[in-house]
Amino acid sequence: MDTPQPAPQLRFGVNYTPRRGWFHAWHDFDPGLAREDLAQIAALGLDHVRVFHLWPLLQPNRTVVRPAAVDQLVRLVDLAAECGLDVMVDGVQGHLSSFDFYPEWTRSWHHRNVFTDPEAIEAQAVLLRTLGRALSGHPGLLGLQLGxxxxxxxxxxxxxxxxxxxYLDTLLAAARDGLGADSGLVTHSAYDAAWYGDDHPFTPQASARKGDLTTVHPWVFSADCARRYGPxxxxxxxxxxxxxxxAAAYATDPVRPVWVQExxxxxxxxxxxxxxxxxxxxxxxxxGCARLWGxxxxxxxxxxxxxADFPELEYTLGLFDxxxxxxxxAEALSETVAELRATAAPPAPRSTALVLDCTPSTRSVSGPGGAFFDAWMRLREEGVxxxxxxxxxxxDAAHLTARGITELIEEKGADLARAPGR
Structure with missing residues (x-):
């Protein structure tokens, strides 16, 4: 019999937003200021950061990836490593804090659909290959995310x-080609409409089956969760x-990790x-989730x-002012991370599962305000x-067995029906 292996230690980090100038800091990148920020983060006991450059600065023309901008990003990764922080790099930004950043070659009378235009897709693939090759082998690199x-x-x-x-398959392959076979994770991310939005073209299946792990961004303002239920x-x-x-339910791999990335x-x-x-x-x-990566x-x-012009909530999201x-x-997060790291026992698999029955057009039942979401939360508060x-x-008996599920509960309006796992 194989000896059970200890669960990997959970990772705890922060998405890095430069203190001076926000992401506009890339226009006049200052390594000294960045190092100050990263040292503050490391002092909280966190182990990684996720970092973002801006697409228009990296690739101002469809056939140009600026070496100076790539070098800035590599320098930031190295600075983080000097502070004891691992780094996940996002490639195509794309979207940050309510602002969208497009290179001019995708806009106005040059407009190209970034998801469907073959030349736009290839340009993004070139960018990701270039970033992967520049970053591969650097200490502390966790991997490369599409954007x-x-x-x-x-x-x-x-x-x-x-x-x-x-689109995802093409860019994931490009990122992997750039990084190399054994040089970190290759992932992609989506905001919550992928999970809760009826007929949204980015699907739960794509999130849970493409890339090396699943990323989720469970924001309390999605589907008005905090206002609906209370903070x-x-x-x-x-x-x-x-x-x-x-997220674990949509994966075909029963042990695929899930990263609460935002x-x-x-x-x-x-x-x-x-x-x-x-x-x-x-x-x-x-x-308490067995599949949690961090x-x-x-x-x-x-x-x-x-x-100017940020939504009000964006001004106060930091751990630091x-x-x-x-x-x-910041103190609460730091203390909790230390507490969780001191806990040796990994969480047990969940043997009871609530059955989700929805179509792409009824995906919202699994989001805040939906019947399935409410049933899951009710069970959780009952101690399940x-x-x-x-x-x-x-x-599928093999699927249930692989996940350690022995009991199924079906949500039927206000009622919950229990049955043994098949």
Whole structure:
């Protein structure tokens, strides 16, 4: 009999937002200022950062990737390593904090659909290959992600489910080609419409089956979760836990890891006084998921109010304020991370699963306000630790066995019907 192996240690990090100038700092990148920010992050006991360059600065022309901009990104990765931080690099930005950044060759009378135009797709593939080759072998590199929440660009770039599949497959292959076979993770990310949005072209299946692991961004403002249930509600404090279990249901690999890659405490959805408690509960609850890879908080530093036109919630999401002072949420996060690292026992698999029966057009039942979401939360508050299983897999004995599921519960309106696992 094989000796059971210990579970990998959970990773805890933060999405890095430069304190001075936000991501506009890339226009006049200052390694000294970046190192100050990264040292502050490391001092909290976090082990990694996720970093973002801007697409127009990296690739101002379809056939030009600027070496100087690539060198800036490599320098940031090396600075993080000097501070003891591993790094995940996002490639195509794309979308950041409500702003979309497109190179001019995709806009106006040059407009190209970034998801469907063959030359636009190839240009992004060239960018990712270039970044991968520049970053490969650098200490502390976690990997390369296609970009941040690329599905936020759908409104101005209509795309079908099949076209999304081709786009993701092409760019994931390019990123892997750039990094090499054994040089870190290759992933992609989507905001919550991929999981909860009826007929959204980025699907749960794409998120849970393409790339090396599944990333989820369980934001409390999605589907008005915090306003619907209240900022201290179980529904809010267990949202990352729920998102992890929902993502696991769509995977074909029963042990595929899930990364809570973005979660945070946006005001006024989470009042500042409630933010430390929210952070503690979110991390502790998510850590009860056997498939969790780690949690990466959004974000490191507040946006300075000298910068105009951000949605109000974007100004106060940092663990540090815009002068670099740690906020109460930073202390709460740091203490909770240390507490969780000191816990030796990994969480047990969830033997009870709630059956999710939905179509692409009824995906919203699994989001906040949906009947399935409410049933899962009700079970959780009753002391059950429910996994999620798709209806079409509920009769698959091999699938259930691989996930350790022995009991199924079906959601039928206000009623829950229990049955043994098949």
């Amino acid at each position: 941040n929440e690329l599905n936020n660009l759908v409104e101005h770039n209509p795309v079908s489910v099949a076209e999304v599949g081709h 201290r509600s179980p529904q809010v404090r267990r949202l990352a836990e729920y998102g992890t279990e929902l 979660t945070g405490a946006p005001e006024p959805h989470i009042p500042a006084a409630d933010a430390p408690g929210f952070a503690r509960a979110t991390l502790r609850n998510a850590a 949690v990466t908080w959004w974000c490191s530093h507040d946006v300075d109010r000298s910068l 815009s002068t670099g002072r740690p906020k109460p949420i 630790r429910p996994a999620v299983v798709l209806a079409r897999q509920a009769q």
